[in-house]
Amino acid sequence: MPENGLGRQGNAVINTILNEPEKASYEGIAVVAELADVNVSTITRTAQSLGFGGWPEFRLEVRKRFLAHLGTNGASRKSDAAEPVTRALVKDRDNLTETVRTVDPAVVAHIARAMADARRTYVVAESTYGAIARTVAHTARLAGYNVEAIATGTLEIANRLAHVDDGDVVVLVAYWRYFRNAERSARAARDRGARTFLVGDDRSPDASAWSEATVRVPAGGPTFFPSLVPCLSVCQALVAELAALDPERSAKAIADADEYWRRFGLVHWEN
The missing domain is CATH 3.40.50.10490 (Glucose-6-phosphate isomerase like protein; domain 1)
Structure with missing residues (x-):
């Protein structure tokens, strides 16, 4: 992390990744830039500020953490019995519509x-x-x-x-x-x-x-x-x-x- 932080736009990038981890794990740099309301170069600079070579390398790390989170929380998380059933059915319906x-x-x-x-x-x-x-x-x-x-x-x-x-x-x-x-x-x-x-x-x-x-x-x-x-x-x-x-x-x-x-x-x- 830079000594002076990431700045307003850099923080916007990080917040977007935290709020949209699945999209950040797979989408291209232009999509993430649009979601964060910044330009493409800001995405690259943010990644480099965190020690990555650029967005592709940063995205791989985001994806790894996203999948690890699913593996420990998504597949085995206990919740109300109806919730996973409904979520799965609704997701399939939406996917089929798409x-x-x-x-x-x-x-x-x-x-x-x-x-x-x-x-x-x-x-x-x-x-x-x-x-x-x-x-x-x-x-x-x-x-x-x-x-x-x-x-x-x-x-x-x-x-x-x-x-x-x-x-x-x-x-x-x-x-x-x-x-x-x-x-x-x-x-x-x-x-x-x-x-x-x-x-x-x-x-x-x-x-x-x-x-x-x-x-x-x-x-x-x-x-x-x-x-x-x-x-x-x-x-x-x-x-x-x-x-x-x-x-x-x-x-x-x-x-x-x-x-x-x-x-x-x-x-x-x-x-």
Whole structure:
């Protein structure tokens, strides 16, 4: 801390970070400057006054402290039973509203068309988002398309992507914590000729160098855990678009699956 303090504008920057820690952890310098009602150079000077090289380095420290706070307070904090439930539901609702407002249906349709034209599609995801990859693969196969999920870890991703070729499509489902692995996976697939696409969150870096088209959705939750609803909704919309490209094909595939469900006794109410 400088001997004479940070001054009025520097204090405004610090107060903004304290009041908006999530935005300060991920937004660019221009956004934080606007929130603090100062210019960009003031943000840089404040960071340097505190011993950082500039805003990017300062932001990393802010993010580290923000996530540590969530880990010790957000995920395990005890409060009134209704509060976390309501906050989670409201956050998902708001995220989904933002998704409807910002997602370009033409981009989703472009990815669906690529999947329809592909010999095979891999949907690649890690951790929590693996459930979404498996859901997409399951429903897309029901619609009559050769879609597989790779969601069991980095080793399996590497093993499977080693065999893709120019007839394949790889759809990465990733949010910022696993973004580096998503980029590595996409670049590896592209090296073998596959087309690659990303369904990511709105905090992740630019992916245009390795993703033919990208859909970004909000993933921030009220605690440490991400919101899955926007990503799942977009992926379900992707499968809906895929099925609509060739309704006869999808109808036949669903009818065939239904026949085998009955043959295996899976339709329990008919037993």
